[in-house]
Amino acid sequence: xxxxxxxxxxxxxxLNFLIFLCGSAIGFVLCSQLLSILLGxxxxxxxxxxxxxxxxxxxxxxxxxxxxxxxxFNADASQHKDENTDIAENLYQKxxxxxxxxxxxxxxxxxxxxxxxxxxxxxxxxLFMSSEENKDxxxxxxxxxxxxxxxxxxxxxAFHYVHDHYLEDADWFLKADDDTYVILDNLRWLLSKHNPxxxxxxxxxxxxxxxxxxxSGGAGYVLSKEALKRFVDAFKTEKCTHSSSIEDLALGxxxxxxxxxxxxxxxxxxxxxxxxxxxxHHLIKGYLPRTFWYWNYNYYPPVEMQNF
Amino acid sequence: xxxxxxSFLKGVMLGSIFCALxxxxxxxxxGYGNRMFHHEHHHLQAPxxxxxxxxxxxxxxxxxxxxxxxxxxxxxxxxxxxxxAVKETWTKHCDKAEFFSSENVKVFESVNMETDxxxxxxxxxxxxxxxxxxxxxxxxxxxxxxxFAIIENLKYFLLKKDPxxxxxLGHTVKSGDLEYVNVEGGIVLSIESMKRLxxxxxxxxxxxxxxxMIWKISEDKQLAVCLKYAGVFAxxxxxxxxxxxxxxxxxGLFIKEAMTNQPNLVVQGCCSDMxxxxxxxxxxxxxxxxxxxxRLRAFGHIFNDALVFLPPNGSDND
Numbered sequence: 028x029x030x031x032x033x034x035x036x037x038x039x040x041x042l043n044f045l046i047f048l049c050g051s052a053i054g055f056v057l058c059s060q061l062l063s064i065l066l067g068x069x070x071x072x073x074x075x076x077x078x079x080x081x082x083x084x085x086x087x088x089x090x091x092x093x094x095x096x097x098x099x100f101n102a103d104a105s106q107h108k109d110e111n112t113d114i115a116e117n118l119y120q121k122x123x124x125x126x127x128x129x130x131x132x133x134x135x136x137x138x139x140x141x142x143x144x145x146x147x148x149x150x151x152x153x154l155f156m157s158s159e160e161n162k163d164x165x166x167x168x169x170x171x172x173x174x175x176x177x178x179x180x181x182x183x184x185a186f187h188y189v190h191d192h193y194l195e196d197a198d199w200f201l202k203a204d205d206d207t208y209v210i211l212d213n214l215r216w217l218l219s220k221h222n223p224x225x226x227x228x229x230x231x232x233x234x235x236x237x238x239x240x241x242x243s244g245g246a247g248y249v250l251s252k253e254a255l256k257r258f259v260d261a262f263k264t265e266k267c268t269h270s271s272s273i274e275d276l277a278l279g280x281x282x283x284x285x286x287x288x289x290x291x292x293x294x295x296x297x298x299x300x301x302x303x304x305x306x307x308h309h310l311i312k313g314y315l316p317r318t319f320w321y322w323n324y325n326y327y328p329p330v331e332m333q334n335f
Numbered sequence: 336x337x338x339x340x341x342s343f344l345k346g347v348m349l350g351s352i353f354c355a356l357x358x359x360x361x362x363x364x365x366g367y368g369n370r371m372f373h374h375e376h377h378h379l380q381a382p383x384x385x386x387x388x389x390x391x392x393x394x395x396x397x398x399x400x401x402x403x404x405x406x407x408x409x410x411x412x413x414x415x416x417x418x419x420a421v422k423e424t425w426t427k428h429c430d431k432a433e434f435f436s437s438e439n440v441k442v443f444e445s446v447n448m449e450t451d452x453x454x455x456x457x458x459x460x461x462x463x464x465x466x467x468x469x470x471x472x473x474x475x476x477x478x479x480x481x482x483f484a485i486i487e488n489l490k491y492f493l494l495k496k497d498p499x500x501x502x503x504l505g506h507t508v509k510s511g512d513l514e515y516v517n518v519e520g521g522i523v524l525s526i527e528s529m530k531r532l533x534x535x536x537x538x539x540x541x542x543x544x545x546x547x548m549i550w551k552i553s554e555d556k557q558l559a560v561c562l563k564y565a566g567v568f569a570x571x572x573x574x575x576x577x578x579x580x581x582x583x584x585x586x587g588l589f590i591k592e593a594m595t596n597q598p599n600l601v602v603q604g605c606c607s608d609m610x611x612x613x614x615x616x617x618x619x620x621x622x623x624x625x626x627x628x629x630r631l632r633a634f635g636h637i638f639n640d641a642l643v644f645l646p647p648n649g650s651d652n653d
Binding site: 039042043044046047048049050051052053054055056057058059062109110111112113114115116117118144210212213215216306307310311314 | 338339342343344345346347348349350351353354355358384601619620622623626627631632633634635636637638639640
């Protein structure tokens with residue numbers, strides 16, 4: 028009786044010991060994983076999603092790279108003491124650009140804030156267009172709803188607002204998204220060769236659907252003062268209406284109707300200057316598959332990237 | 336049942352405690368801690384523009400030509416995509432760049448180190464480079480393929496430094512008594528340091544092939560120990576504002592940290608304007624960096640550089 032009991036005890040304690048070992052191994056592994064995560068550096072890249080449909084949106088990244096804190100990039104005034112910015116300053120005075128940024132209440136802190144802290148500082152005037160007013164940001168309330176299908180409405184109202192309040196404050200009127208980065212100095216260089224009284228607009232020119240082509244919404248586009256005047260006028264005379272919810276295409280159609288020319292924004296070597304995607308997509312050969320819609324949309328033939 | 340679950344729990348606890356102990360013993364805390372230890376480091380600064388302008392134009396040309404940098408990149412077959420990116424991008428700006436691999440890889444040319452051990456690879460690479468190129472190059476830059484380097488900024492940093500002096504530069508870290516250059520930020524050795532290092536490589540008491548008794552000591556620490564015996568000490572490279580010029584983090588990470596820690600001074604908090612290295616980049620990011628550093632320009636901004644470092648002849652780059 029006691030022998031059986033003893034054997035039972037022995038096997039039980041053997042089992043216990045095994046379980047103990049298992050536990051310690053698991054504990055060790057879990058702990059080392061935890062520590063390596065805590066102490067290691069976080070890699071950050073997530074490849075950007077390719078848009079299957081040119082008119083589909085970039086899905087809102089749900090706080091993937093959510094950067095905290097208010098930024099002040101303008102504090103860099105002292106850094107480049109050897110930098111000569113005379114030419115850039117000159118152009119700033121000569122080519123006045125009003126930038127309006129398409130955004131929404133949920134993106135003010137997430138995205139628009141960073142636009143405001145960085146490139147938007149180089150606009151002669153910048154406005155943030157949202158469906159509802161925000162006095163603190165500040166953002167203009169267009170009194171629309173939010174959503175992809177509202178984009179053309181917002182665009183129409185935004186341009187009307189700019190026309191009604193700021194027409195004389197600028198020569199050129201740029202529309203950009205809150206996930207677009209604009210190098211204003213280079214835009215001024217492009218526009219300096221044109222007259223704001225010309226009926227013309229610039230951006231990344233796409234060829235389908237509209238005879239003279241239309242400008243990609245994502246890459247940003249800029250209207251001359253005359254183009255803006257004609258655009259607003261067209262809605263008064265009903266030459267243009269809210270014909271569709273596809274913002275860039277609808278705007279492009281209207282531009283053609285009112286005889287505003289779709290300009291060529293390429294540089295002197297024929298390379299594009301407005302880009303609908305992030306730099307990686309454009310720089311890496313073969314990143315965008317040959318079957319991607321993009322290659323059939325470009326108005327101008329692509330120029331091969333040179334090696335560095 | 337109860338006794339089993341309790342022994343399991345006891346096991347888990349013991350395992351985690353053991354693991355934590357080992358990690359604490361073997362792990363050096365790299366990161367914010369560094370800023371506090373700064374005053375104990377040896378700092379080395381970049382030259383001042385005013386000093387450079389005092390030198391005549393011709394002398395400056397001669398000076399810029401006198402810097403010959405040989406780049407050693409230690410790679411392993413698993414690094415092949417980074418290897419490809421690095422090969423096509425910044426290494427073209429070295430006067431000569433060679434890849435030292437743990438084993439032969441079909442796709443790319445490399446010098447076969449025939450070992451998987453990083454310290455052994457490093458030793459062999461340094462010996463190879465010194466034996467073959469001691470007369471042709473005066474500075475030797477070692478990096479991993481996850482690092483992005485701007486060789487022109489490296490040359491500018493080294494401008495007033497005499498290669499016949501023992502220089503050992505990069506992003507330094509203090510580990511107890513030892514100050515060493517973190518391999519992830521890139522390691523710079525002058526020809527004099529190479530000479531001294533190579534004379535000691537054959538002395539196993541000073542420069543053992545297997546340092547560390549229980550756990551392996553990282554190769555960058557082993558290098559520091561070896562160099563210390565030769566009288567060569569690590570120095571942290573900084574710009575005129577005290578910012579590190581060799582970085583073990585990527586730009587993205589710096590920006591993220593600057594935004595949380597110094598939201599009003601993102602630029603000041605971020606990185607040096609004359610940074611030489613960043614680490615932790617993906618292959619695609621390397622291409623974006625090349626575009627940003629060498630091609631993209633804001634029209635109308637003119638930077639009056641006192642010196643120009645031209646790329647090597649026939650190197651097929653900017």
